[in-house]
Amino acid sequence: MMRSLTFAAVIATAACRSANPPGPEEAYQGFIDALRRNEVNRAFAYLSKDTRALATKRAAALRAATRGAVEENPAEILLQSGIRPELESAKMVESDGGRALLFVTISTGQHRVALVKEDGTWKVDFTPAFAEFPIRE
Numbered sequence: 001m002m003r004s005l006t007f008a009a010v011i012a013t014a015a016c017r018s019a020n021p022p023g024p025e026e027a028y029q030g031f032i033d034a035l036r037r038n039e040v041n042r043a044f045a046y047l048s049k050d051t052r053a054l055a056t057k058r059a060a061a062l063r064a065a066t067r068g069a070v071e072e073n074p075a076e077i078l079l080q081s082g083i084r085p086e087l088e089s090a091k092m093v094e095s096d097g098g099r100a101l102l103f104v105t106i107s108t109g110q111h112r113v114a115l116v117k118e119d120g121t122w123k124v125d126f127t128p129a130f131a132e133f134p135i136r137e
């Protein structure tokens with residue numbers, strides 16, 4: 001009987017966890033975990049639609065500038081650096097339900113990281129960083 005109750009409690013706990021989608025901190029942790037494992041395509045999926053679109057545009061521009069010498073894979077171009085960051089802490093600075101700002105400490109330093117909620121899932125948003133370095137046409 002006790003074994004059945006324990007099993008039921010485990011199932012109920014798992015069901016509750018799956019009902020609550022990951023928050024911004026957990027989404028960023030997933031992104032960092034994918035980078036640490038060099039799973040660039042999985043890490044790329046943690047990025048916002050706008051960030052992925054800008055990365056794709058930059059990959060195409062890089063391929064054109066190198067006359068095809070560089071493969072047009074935005075996930076690899078943007079994320080495959082060889083750096084394996086470790087997340088030390090992530091603290092919510094502000095959130096309005098659709099946007100969040102985290103102050104994170106990783107092995108490479110401290111950073112402010114924006115996240116946006118897309119289709120109910122938090123995504124890392126690097127579009128402000130892209131704006132600082134426009135593509136020269």
